[in-house]
Amino acid sequence: MRTHEQTVQSQFDPRAHAYLTSAVHAGGPDLQHARTLVSQAVPTAAQALDIGCGAGHLSFALAPYVGRMIALDPSPGMLGAAATAAAAKGLSQIETQQGNAESLPFTDSRFHLVCTRYSAHHWTRLEAAVREVARVLAPGGHALVIDTLGQDDPLVDTFLQSIELLRDASHVRNRSRAEWRSQLQSAGLIELDYAEWPTRLEFTSWVERMRIPADRAAVIRSLQEGAPQEVRQALQIEPDGSFTIRTGLFWLRKPA
Numbered sequence: 611m612r613t614h615e616q617t618v619q620s621q622f623d624p625r626a627h628a629y630l631t632s633a634v635h636a637g638g639p640d641l642q643h644a645r646t647l648v649s650q651a652v653p654t655a656a657q658a659l660d661i662g663c664g665a666g667h668l669s670f671a672l673a674p675y676v677g678r679m680i681a682l683d684p685s686p687g688m689l690g691a692a693a694t695a696a697a698a699k700g701l702s703q704i705e706t707q708q709g710n711a712e713s714l715p716f717t718d719s720r721f722h723l724v725c726t727r728y729s730a731h732h733w734t735r736l737e738a739a740v741r742e743v744a745r746v747l748a749p750g751g752h753a754l755v756i757d758t759l760g761q762d763d764p765l766v767d768t769f770l771q772s773i774e775l776l777r778d779a780s781h782v783r784n785r786s787r788a789e790w791r792s793q794l795q796s797a798g799l800i801e802l803d804y805a806e807w808p809t810r811l812e813f814t815s816w817v818e819r820m821r822i823p824a825d826r827a828a829v830i831r832s833l834q835e836g837a838p839q840e841v842r843q844a845l846q847i848e849p850d851g852s853f854t855i856r857t858g859l860f861w862l863r864k865p866a
């Protein structure tokens with residue numbers, strides 16, 4: 611029987627290339643917003659950490675504005691893809707390291723910027739991970755959290771989490787904006803900015819990225835077809851199974 615961490619590795623190690631080339635991950639308005647926030651507020655010599663770097667897209671976007679960026683991930687396959695792509699882009703500020711969010715392998719107050727994108731829905735213990743973010747941030751340092759959001763309506767939320775889990779065994783939970791707010795506030799982080807965008811997930815590439823078997827994809831389609839109107843509307847489910855969720859961005863500061 612596998613642990614969740616082993617499931618994460620077995621899900622992501624063989625799929626690093628798919629994440630490197632995924633349009634949803636390589637672009638998006640959140641990356642441009644993140645660049646603007648970081649370039650305006652973070653010193654150019656800053657020490658930065660990207661938690662759950664995956665194939666490295668957030669690190670690539672922000673590395674030009676900081677002195678050093680540690681790209682952290684539990685998956686050696688993802689770290690290899692991120693390191694190779696960073697070298698090809700000439701981003702020598704990026705260094706990769708294995709680790710996970712719930713127990714960051716760094717001393718207190720080490721970073722001026724801690725960021726994470728599209729990773730937290732895989733974290734088992736959000737409260738511990740957010741506490742770790744606050745611990746490794748220097749006083750006055752900034753945190754940037756980007757993730758797909760859960761839904762406030764329990765009917766829609768249960769449906770969303772179910773199809774996410776069917777597609778990816780390492781999925782834990784898309785947290786709602788309210789859940790995030792409460793965790794971030796409890797860790798003592800001050801919210802400076804919040805932004806939200808629709809994220810359309812094109813069905814074929816969404817399932818192919820995780821290489822799920824055809825019978826599993828059929829179960830997801832069958833759930834979608836039987837979904838009540840409230841769910842279909844909230845997730846904008848299209849005839850081919852493509853659907854739209856929300857991505858949230860929190861920009862925070864640890865008190866000086």
Ligand SMILES: C[S@@+](CC[C@H](N)C(=O)[O-])C[C@H]1O[C@@H](n2cnc3c(N)ncnc32)[C@H](O)[C@@H]1O
Pocket residue numbers: 618619622629635636661662663664665666667668669682683684685688709710711712726727728729730732733734
């Ligand atoms: C979708 S990818 C990340 C995408 C990337 N940040 C980007 O901007 O394109 C999700 C990553 O989260 C990582 N992950 C899963 N559980 C984690 C944990 N507990 N701590 C840190 N990273 C984790 C996975 O290994 C995977 O590489």
